[in-house]
Amino acid sequence: MKVNGKTYKTIWYDEKERTINIIDQTKLPHNFVVKKISSLDEIIYAIKNMEVRGAPLLGGAAAYGMCLAIKKNSTDEIIDDAAKKLINSRPTAINISWAVEKIKSELAEVSNEQKFSHGIKVANKICDDDIASCQSIGSYGYELIKDISDNKKNKSLNILTHCNAGWLATIDWGTATAPIYYANKRGLNLHVWVDETRPRNQGSSLTSYEFNHENIANTIITDNAGGLLMQQGQIDLCITGADRIISDGSVINKIGTYLKALAAHANNIPFYVAVPTSSIDWDTNNANEVPIEERSGDELSNITGVDNKGEIKKIRIYPKESSTLNPAFDITPGKLVTGIITEKGVFNASEQGLKQLKTIS
Ligand code: MRU
Secondary structure (H helix, E strand, O other), rough: OOEOOEEEEOEEEEOOOOOOEEEOHHOOOOOEEEEEEHHHHHHHHHHHHHOOOOOHHEEEEEEEHHHHOOOOOOHHHHHHHHHHHHHHHHHOOOOHHHHHHHHHHHOOOOOOOOOOHHHHHHHHHHHHHHHHHHHHHHHHHHHHHHHHHOOOOOEEEEEOOOOOOOHHOOOOOOOEEEEEEEEHHHOOOEEEEEOOOOOOOOHHHHHHHHHHOOOOOOOEOOOOOHHHHHOOOOOEEEEEEOOEOOOOOOOOEEEEHHHHHHHHHHHHHHEEEEEEOOEEEEOOOHHHHHOOEEEOOOHHHHEEOOOOOOOOEEEEEEOOOOOOOOOOEEEEEEHHEEEEEEEOEOOOOOOHHHHHHHHOO
């Protein structure tokens, strides 16, 4: 996707310098900064501090992280230690362990001398495959959007999305946003309501930023506004991404997704979740077993923005004495989800639907 007219991916390997380049998402939307990463510790810092974030991108970052760990030396101990550190760096997005396991099993097939270069090849392929998956999600999702749009007879279609499941959360295109990009490129008249997504504001800082650079009409709303807009008929469909979907069809995604799904259900509004199959946890069928990441209360009590002089400032907005709780994800039962859009097609968010999807994996 484009930033100031130039096409970027969110992560890429620099062969000459043997480093990884990332777009530092903590600096957006005010500054666009590309950061060089040259060690496992640096990529773990970037993951934990959300310089890179979003389930599919975390998978790509973890894959390259494994390679950085074995740049100089590649014993089994180093590989296992790197795998453990990466898997624990952010616990909810399943793509991290998916990518780590993939790299580990590939590394086991080659000699020590080949491990680094082979690892990079596999990590590059994980990223290329993710782009292809998002494009395929885009074309399946476009068909759904088009059907709903056709019923509106030339009136603008209003889509609500939560958090950032855009190209910045993947390698390119995004999950929830790929169908929107496809629809826009094919000339559909649409507008996106972007949930601000407190506390990290991925919606206002990242999703709206992405749409602005691709000239897609969008409006930022508070996380609490969606219910009213649904009652007023101002939302035709919702599309979100997910950090993990388990085998009973439950969707684990950014905190606040569940409330939007409940409101959509109450107002008969289709609620779709778009994911690559790398975000599906086939081995878990009880949502209570999924670790829900709890992040620092500082993310609630402090807010960062730009002042009149263009300087980035962080200020506290809560009373010093107040306690906080900051769970980062919630669980949306499959019965509230109209369908899961994947690179292999659209499936029911149920055990049956997931079984059907697995047969074509
Ligand atoms: O905590 P984050 O920003 O890494 O979480 C990402 C999300 O929850 C997004 O909503 C997204 O839908 C899942 S990743 C495409």
